[in-house]
Amino acid sequence: MSNTNYTFAVARIRALEVSLFSKSVIDQLMACKTYEECMRFLEDKGWGDGSGKQDGDTMLSEERKKIWETVEELGISMDAFGVISYPNAFHNLKTAIKETLTDKHRDDFFYENTVPSREELREIIKSKDFGRLPKNMEEAAKDAYETLMHTNDGQLCDVIIDKACLEAILEAAESADDVIAAYARTVVAVANIKIAVRCQKTKKSYDFMMRALTNCSGMQTDALAKAALGGFDTLCAYLESSGYGAASEALKISPSAFERWCDNHLIEMFQPQKFESFTIGPVMAYIIARENEIKTVGIILSGKRNGLPDSFITERIREMYV
Amino acid sequence: MSMGMVYALVGAAVAVLFAGMGSSIGVGTAGQAASGVVSQDPGKFGKVLIMQLLPGTQGIYGLLVGFITLSKIGLLGGGAADLSPETGLMILAACLPVGLVGLVSGIHQGKTSAAAIGIIAKKPEQFGKAMLFPAMVETYAILSLLISILAVSAIQV
Numbered sequence: 001m002s003n004t005n006y007t008f009a010v011a012r013i014r015a016l017e018v019s020l021f022s023k024s025v026i027d028q029l030m031a032c033k034t035y036e037e038c039m040r041f042l043e044d045k046g047w048g049d050g051s052g053k054q055d056g057d058t059m060l061s062e063e064r065k066k067i068w069e070t071v072e073e074l075g076i077s078m079d080a081f082g083v084i085s086y087p088n089a090f091h092n093l094k095t096a097i098k099e100t101l102t103d104k105h106r107d108d109f110f111y112e113n114t115v116p117s118r119e120e121l122r123e124i125i126k127s128k129d130f131g132r133l134p135k136n137m138e139e140a141a142k143d144a145y146e147t148l149m150h151t152n153d154g155q156l157c158d159v160i161i162d163k164a165c166l167e168a169i170l171e172a173a174e175s176a177d178d179v180i181a182a183y184a185r186t187v188v189a190v191a192n193i194k195i196a197v198r199c200q201k202t203k204k205s206y207d208f209m210m211r212a213l214t215n216c217s218g219m220q221t222d223a224l225a226k227a228a229l230g231g232f233d234t235l236c237a238y239l240e241s242s243g244y245g246a247a248s249e250a251l252k253i254s255p256s257a258f259e260r261w262c263d264n265h266l267i268e269m270f271q272p273q274k275f276e277s278f279t280i281g282p283v284m285a286y287i288i289a290r291e292n293e294i295k296t297v298g299i300i301l302s303g304k305r306n307g308l309p310d311s312f313i314t315e316r317i318r319e320m321y322v
Numbered sequence: 323m324s325m326g327m328v329y330a331l332v333g334a335a336v337a338v339l340f341a342g343m344g345s346s347i348g349v350g351t352a353g354q355a356a357s358g359v360v361s362q363d364p365g366k367f368g369k370v371l372i373m374q375l376l377p378g379t380q381g382i383y384g385l386l387v388g389f390i391t392l393s394k395i396g397l398l399g400g401g402a403a404d405l406s407p408e409t410g411l412m413i414l415a416a417c418l419p420v421g422l423v424g425l426v427s428g429i430h431q432g433k434t435s436a437a438a439i440g441i442i443a444k445k446p447e448q449f450g451k452a453m454l455f456p457a458m459v460e461t462y463a464i465l466s467l468l469i470s471i472l473a474v475s476a477i478q479v
Contacts, residue, residue: 007351007436011358014443015366073361277355277437 006280009074013286016070019046020286020322021293029297030314035304042297056301060294067290068113071283078115080280082172083184084287086136089114090165093137094158096121097145136171140164159212166191166214179273179281183288186269188216190262192224193239193247197258200228200235218243256316263292264319271321289321296320326405327395333410333417334391337470340421341384341463344428348377351432352456355439366442369449373439376456377431380424383467387420390474403479416473423466431459 021029025045032038035056043052048059071081078085088111095109100122110118116133124132130142140161148157166188173184192213199209206225213221219242227238232251239248250261270285296318303313356370389398391413396403405413434456441452 007354008358008361011355011436011439011443012362013358014440015359015362018363018444277440278433 006076006278006283009076010277010279010282012074013282016286017289017322020289021045021297021320022322023320026296026300026317026320029300030310030317032304035301038301038304047297056298056305060298060301063294063297064291065112067287067294071287072113074283076280076283079172080176080180081284081287083169083176083180083187084284085114086165086168086172089116090137090140090161090168092116092118092121093125093133093141094144094161096125097141097148097157097161098154100125101145101148136164136168159208162191163212163214166216170214170216177280179270179279179284182269183266183284185216185218186266188214189219189244190247190265192216192219192221193244194258194262196224196228196235197251197255199225200232260316260318263295267292267319267321285321292318293320323402324405324410325407326410327402329407329410330391330395330405330413331397333414334388336414336421337384337387337391337417337424338421339384341387341424341428342381344425345378345381345384346428348380348428348430348432348435349374351429352377352435352439355436359439359443363443366446369442369446370439373435373442373453373456376435376453376460377428379460380428380431380463383420383463384424387417387467387470387474390471391417394474394477394479396479405479409477409479412477413474416470416477418470419466419473420463420470423462427459427463427466431456431463434459 029038029041032041039054039056039059042048042059043050048054048062054062072078092110092114095106096118099105099109105122107118112118116124120132124130125141125145128145130138130145133141140163144157144160147153147160169184170188173181176184195212196209198204199212206229209225209228210221213225215221223238223242224235227235236248236251239245239251246265247258247261250258266288270281270288273279273281273285276282299316299318300313303310303316352374356374359370360367392398394403395405395413438452438455441448445452
């Protein structure tokens with residue numbers, strides 16, 4: 001796509017960036033004493049539907065919906081955002097498989113604005129017509145459905161679909177702009193690190209890890225799995241040697257510090273997009289920044305609602321894009 | 323009509339065509355960016371409109387040189403001059419700077435204007451500074467205009 005095609009979108013994103021939360025706004029939110037005060041603050045900032053009657057979770061889901069409504073208005077093909085939208089789409093696939101086999105239907109477990117839609121997925125899974133799914137979902141859906149049906153192992157079902165999701169992200173990045181490709185590689189690398197850490201903590205086998213890990217450039221799954229088998233220190237040493245020293249440092253502090261590092265790392269990666277005027281990068285950066293902002297607000301609201309100490313919330317607050 | 327007249331007319335056409343093309347591409351690019359900002363914040367219409375208009379000057383410069391050329395060769399006054407092929411080619415060469423520089427600078431000024439519109443979207447109080455960046459590109463369009471006008475005027479018909 002020619003650069004000019006993103007000129008309108010980037011200019012609109014620049015205008016939207018003004019309303020993104022900066023660190024000082026997050027500090028102001030943190031300074032609110034109660035959950036109710038936080039909600040009033042957010043409503044004053046234009047969050048939610050303006051009724052003043054929404055709870056925090058509904059407000060956050062409303063804000064997530066707004067991200068994709070905005071993106072749709074930019075006139076860019078949604079295929080360009082596959083690397084961002086796949087996790088939601090594959091999450092919906094997992095949910096559809098599980099609810100079909102358990103016969104429990106919950107609409108709120110699904111993400112909105114995905115392809116295929118919630119109802120399409122339900123219908124496809126119910127009729128076992130996997131051929132109607134997108135190519136990158138078809139095999140994984142069939143495999144996960146049969147695995148869950150025969151073994152009742154929900155974790156294995158998740159592993160199969162999560163891996164298919166990461167592979168779809170990498171595949172989409174092959175023909176995408178540099179910034180999307182870099183984002184995809186980072187997402188997959190971070191997902192691999194998370195898998196390795198969890199497998200190390202739960203003492204999973206080498207075979208299980210190899211089934212869950214996804215090959216990507218700059219990270220050898222075999223070496224990562226072996227490092228995880230060797231224990232926490234071996235895993236940290238491997239991460240340091242493969243250019244993820246900061247991830248290793250965060251892991252040594254706490255799991256929440258590591259989660260924070262993952263999000264901060266992505267935001268940092270998108271910082272140069274502030275200076276781009278004609279590529280899709282700023283649009284991607286805006287989506288990631290909004291999701292990061294909503295996640296941070298969610299952490300603060302949850303902490304305030306449960307009366308957690310400020311220091312506990314502060315150590316989980318992500319870096320802001322602006 | 324003599325070959326000299328044909329060359330001179332081609333020169334006038336080159337000045338108007340290429341400079342106009344540069345401007346239309348530039349104004350179009352800046353217009354996309356301006357629409358993006360106004361769709362979100364209509365209050366910035368005035369500022370982004372000025373930015374969009376900046377790449378439009380190349381077309382005006384081309385038109386000016388075109389007029390001077392037509393006037394020089396007598397087409398506007400009703401009495402066409404009898405031009406030798408050499409004189410016609412000289413007029414064509416004199417029209418090239420504003421045509422070619424107008425094309426390239428118009429395109430690039432449009433891109434710079436679009437980028438500067440991004441500044442206005444985020445920091446409207448920086449309008450003055452933002453306008454300087456596309457205005458710098460204008461320098462080269464003005465230089466080419468000067469040379470084209472001086473050269474066309476200096477040719478003895």
